Structures are given as C-alpha cells and as structure tokens.
Amino acid sequence: MEEKLDARIKRSRQLLREALVTLIEEKGYERLTVRDITDRAALNRSTFYLHYQDKEDLLRQTAKEVLDELRACFQTPEPIPLKDDISPTLISLFEHVEQNGDFYQVMLSEKGFPRFQFYLEKVMIDSLKGRQDLLQPQGELAVPFDFFLHYIASAHTGMIAWWLGQDRPYSPKYMATQLTRLIRSTAQALR
Numbered sequence: 740m741e742e743k744l745d746a747r748i749k750r751s752r753q754l755l756r757e758a759l760v761t762l763i764e765e766k767g768y769e770r771l772t773v774r775d776i777t778d779r780a781a782l783n784r785s786t787f788y789l790h791y792q793d794k795e796d797l798l799r800q801t802a803k804e805v806l807d808e809l810r811a812c813f814q815t816p817e818p819i820p821l822k823d824d825i826s827p828t829l830i831s832l833f834e835h836v837e838q839n840g841d842f843y844q845v846m847l848s849e850k851g852f853p854r855f856q857f858y859l860e861k862v863m864i865d866s867l868k869g870r871q872d873l874l875q876p877q878g879e880l881a882v883p884f885d886f887f888l889h890y891i892a893s894a895h896t897g898m899i900a901w902w903l904g905q906d907r908p909y910s911p912k913y914m915a916t917q918l919t920r921l922i923r924s925t926a927q928a929l930r
Contacts, residue, residue, distance in 0.1 A: 751782055751790065752790055754780040754781070755776060755780050755791070757841075758776045758779035759776055759797055759798065760842050761779060761841075762779055763846075763852075764841075764845045764848070766850075768850065771794065773787055773793065773794055798852060801842070802846070802855060806858060808839070809832070809859075809863075809866075810862055810866055812866075813828055813863075814866075824919075826918075826919045829914075829915035829918050829919055830912055830915040832895070832911075833899075833914045833915050836903070836911075837907060840903055843899060843903055844904070847859075847899070847903065859896055860893055860896050863891075864889060867888055867891065867892065887925075887926070891922060891925075894918070894922075895918065898914065902914055
C-alpha cells in the first residue's frame, strides 16, 4: 500500500511540475496561478497544497531538485583529460540537460524565472571550484583562477541555452567534445 502511495505522490508531483513548465512557456511565470497549474495537471487544489505552499514553492523545489541533479554530474571523480579526451563530466552535464530539456529551455528563456541563470552558474562555479586540476592541468593561467572559473561557467550556460534554443541539433557527447575543446583552447591562450 505504501508503494502505491509513493507512486501516486511521485506522479502528482511530476504532473504539477510538467504543468508549471508548460504554463510558464505559454503565459510567463508572473501570469500563471495555482488554479492554472492544477487545471493543467488535472489535479485538485488540495492535492497541490499537500505538496507545495504556493507556485513559488513549486518553482523553488523543482529548480532545487534539477540543480541538485546537476551538482551530481560534477561529483564523479575523473582523471585529468588528455589532449583529445572528452570530459565525462561534461558528457554527464549535457545528458542531464537533455533529460530536463523542457525545464532548462523555459527557465533560460525570457518567460522563465529571471534569477535561474544566476543559480545555474553558481552551481557550476561551486562544482568546478574543486576541479582546478581539470580546468588548468598544465600550470598557472595569466588571469586569476576565479576570473577563468566565472568565464567558463557563463560559457557553459551560454552553450546550454544555445543548444536548447536550436532544438538540440547535436548529441550530448558532441556538445561535451566541443566545450572541452573550447575550454582547453581558452586555457592554452591564457598561459
């Protein structure tokens, strides 16, 4: 019985999240209401309030869960990539974005939550801080590492937004390959 309840809870939460993303794309975040969300999810308002306080809470929890999954992409230890190796972390990053593509695409659009890009870059910066060996394996850069780190995080975000905006024309592995090359070329130019 508890398993059935857990499955129902997961399903309700998923329906509410999907409704939120779809409605943000259609109406913009500011114009949507809890009633809009529950109507789209075909759930009643009491079900909504069992899980969330309001639409802000739904958005906050959804963003937190997605960004926690993103953080996990950076947790896997990996060797320092050789010249032609692709970073497994970046492959995981793009696979994660692909799996959550609708969410990221809406959140990074003008209709999405304006601060989301800031939170996304912060997760990347925090996650990459401990990976200095991955970003500059061959010595010191001509700029402070924090400058480079912020530059790389915004480049990641820009590439993600571009890729999603183009309807993902390339595979996650291809995107990771190109981003790995760009990071290496940039680091090399700054030596």
